[in-house]
Amino acid sequence: MKGAAGNGEHRRGLWTVEEDRILTDHVKVHGKGKWNRIPKLTGLKRCGKSCRLRWMNYLSPGVKRGVFSEEEDDLIIRLHKLLGNRWSLIAGRVPGRTDNQVKNHWNTHLSKKLGVKQRKCKINASSSKSSKELGGANSRTELKSNDDGSISCRKGEAEIHNVIEDSSEKVWETTSLQDPVLIGDCYDNFWDPYLCAPNLMEFLDHSLDLFWDGM
């Protein structure tokens, strides 16, 4: 690994069972947040950022582990086509999966499966470098399509959100009249129309069509 964190003050590398236990116990008692205070309060020799990442990507009870299902793959591929490398947004629509998981899965499996060339998203709206190059906050609202078909920018993030949410609502309206058909190992207490609607991909395709028509 690289860089400034290796100053001897904080441990790096894989987390031990004991460290996991300490962090889990702390979050159970105090809740999430104030990550930078956790090392002081618990004695963990990890930086706050590392604690947050470990909780979000591994220890949080909502995190699903194991292989990705066909449905998840399909959903990720479609969302990536719409959103590009907006991993957190994509992960937000894939229940139980974190942005890191989705990103890794895309880079190691799906991009190969689709034959997508690895290339950087030059106008990725959340990319620190690109937003700097494009000059600040407005860069989030100007989009254009990439060679690989993904959208980099043109509509604002909120609008993209709206398209996804609209689609979600339509799926919900329709499917709530039916008995849910759970695909794969859906979570207890979690029901996501994207995963459960029989025709969910048609809805998503339709919403994508509407999205493109409006551009």
Place this chain on the structure above:
DNA sequence: AAGCGATCCAACCGCTCTTAA
């Protein structure tokens, strides 16, 4: 069994955004 390259994925970094004082 040993060596070695390929693959996977957890973890880190640098940066921006958000929020509270």
Place this chain on the structure above:
DNA sequence: TTTAAGAGCGGTTGGATCGCT
């Protein structure tokens, strides 16, 4: 309005494991 701290994001790295020779 400014500023500092906290939170979050995407890109990248490197250690562990796998599979082939």
